[in-house]
Amino acid sequence: MATARIKSEITGTVWKVLLAEGDAIQVESELMILESMKMEIPVESTVSGRIQTILVAPGDAVDEDQDLAIIELD
Amino acid sequence: MKAAVLREQNQPMEIEEVQISKPGPREVLVRPIAAGVCHSDLHFLDGSYPYMLPTILGHESAGVVEEVGKDVTYVKKGDHVITCLSAFCGHCNKCLTGHLSLCQSPEVSRPPEVESRLSIGGETVHQFLNLSSFAELMLIHEHALVKVREDMPMDRAALIGCSTTTGVGAVFHTAGVEPGSIVAVIGCGGVGLAAINGAAIAGASMVIAVDMVDSKLELAKAVGATHTINARSGNAVGEVLELTKGGCDYTFEAIGLKATAEQAFQMLCSGGTATIIGMIPVGTMVELHGVDFLMEKKIQGSNMGSNRFRIDMPRFVDFYLNGKLHLDQMISKHIKLADVNTALHALKSGEEARHVIMFDQ
Numbered sequence: 001m002a003t004a005r006i007k008s009e010i011t012g013t014v015w016k017v018l019l020a021e022g023d024a025i026q027v028e029s030e031l032m033i034l035e036s037m038k039m040e041i042p043v044e045s046t047v048s049g050r051i052q053t054i055l056v057a058p059g060d061a062v063d064e065d066q067d068l069a070i071i072e073l074d
Numbered sequence: 075m076k077a078a079v080l081r082e083q084n085q086p087m088e089i090e091e092v093q094i095s096k097p098g099p100r101e102v103l104v105r106p107i108a109a110g111v112c113h114s115d116l117h118f119l120d121g122s123y124p125y126m127l128p129t130i131l132g133h134e135s136a137g138v139v140e141e142v143g144k145d146v147t148y149v150k151k152g153d154h155v156i157t158c159l160s161a162f163c164g165h166c167n168k169c170l171t172g173h174l175s176l177c178q179s180p181e182v183s184r185p186p187e188v189e190s191r192l193s194i195g196g197e198t199v200h201q202f203l204n205l206s207s208f209a210e211l212m213l214i215h216e217h218a219l220v221k222v223r224e225d226m227p228m229d230r231a232a233l234i235g236c237s238t239t240t241g242v243g244a245v246f247h248t249a250g251v252e253p254g255s256i257v258a259v260i261g262c263g264g265v266g267l268a269a270i271n272g273a274a275i276a277g278a279s280m281v282i283a284v285d286m287v288d289s290k291l292e293l294a295k296a297v298g299a300t301h302t303i304n305a306r307s308g309n310a311v312g313e314v315l316e317l318t319k320g321g322c323d324y325t326f327e328a329i330g331l332k333a334t335a336e337q338a339f340q341m342l343c344s345g346g347t348a349t350i351i352g353m354i355p356v357g358t359m360v361e362l363h364g365v366d367f368l369m370e371k372k373i374q375g376s377n378m379g380s381n382r383f384r385i386d387m388p389r390f391v392d393f394y395l396n397g398k399l400h401l402d403q404m405i406s407k408h409i410k411l412a413d414v415n416t417a418l419h420a421l422k423s424g425e426e427a428r429h430v431i432m433f434d435q
Contacts, residue, residue, distance in 0.1 A: 009357060010356060015180065038159060038161060038183070038203055038204055039123070040126040042125070
């Protein structure tokens with residue numbers, strides 16, 4: 001099964017994860033919310049498929065370009 | 075209460091009825107009297123900076139305290155306040171080393187498991203930068219506001235809530251401009267004009283304003299620019315280098331573009347410092363000539379003027395009231411909340427300074 005990784009565009013902290021492993025996800029679906037410099041920044045999927053693994057949890061610090069989730073592609 | 079709700083990027087905001095929660099222990103309910111419409115709001119409206127939707131934009135306001143939470147001692151009902159997006163926790167490493175504007179602590183907002191401060195029929199409305207000032211009421215953390223003198227006009231006070239603090243603060247705090255310095259400011263919107271005004275207050279010997287709109291260059295002169303350059307000539311860097319006979323000690327970029335950030339660096343003399351204030355879109359890379367670092371040229375970012383707003387803002391109020399800070403010229407129009415979309419559209423054109431929403435009192 002081909003997979004893709006959703007990456008963070010920005011350094012910040014995971015505020016809330018909106019979906020769970022196993023959930024279907026579409027392009028532009030919101031996967032989680034990061035907080036950076038007091039901004040709530042949505043992380044949107046760049047692919048369609050099913051969430052295989054969520055690599056971070058609320059409260060985790062994330063760096064720019066860090067992998068946030070692995071998606072099994074449709 | 076009524077508020078301008080953004081549900082989709084690049085679409086007009088709609089005035090909707092929004093429910094606002096009761097103040098938590100350390101929260102303050104503020105009734106805004108004035109709210110500036112800032113170019114930064116536009117970055118979130120057009121999606122160059124993503125944000126959770128629906129939201130209520132607006133982050134530059136002044137108002138009156140309506141109600142306080144049970145643990146709030148700093149303000150009381152009736153106090154005049156300016157709000158600020160640089161809400162600080164007060165006990166993290168950044169706060170305790172004096173860098174309050176870099177505080178990243180989430181504790182000034184409500185955690186996800188708690189009722190949101192703003193909602194519509196049970197649907198969460200995401201509070202913008204812990205403020206959301208395009209609304210008749212604001213529920214904010216007590217560390218997101220500062221008390222100010224009651225003789226300060228509220229529309230001018232609102233500007234101090236963001237653009238003044240960002241521009242003047244970049245000059246005073248981030249860059250630390252010394253008297254006699256040569257300064258150039260690229261972009262003469264609200265923040266750029268504040269940086270020009272700040273450079274003049276700091277005692278810069280030459281303050282060069284760079285913009286593509288003649289009316290803004292005229293405004294720049296009115297607030298302290300000694301020279302102006304219309305960048306439509308296509309050679310702003312060359313003109314600055316010629317005018318200064320070798321470059322500036324300090325440059326400030328107040329637009330948020332890759333090209334102008336690079337120009338700010340190119341305008342420096344040896345040992346000079348470029349400060350990037352503008353919000354460059356996420357994902358954009360800035361390119362510099364590596365050899366320039368041998369000349370000790372420096373480039374740095376500035377967030378909200380590296381402020382300590384509880385100290386800075388009352389001082390800026392004094393600066394205005396004693397004639398040093400020129401805020402009257404910054405306001406091009408007073409509008410109603412319902413006209414906020416028109417005000418944001420006017421900002422896009424670059425022709426006007428700032429519209430300020432005045433709420434019914």
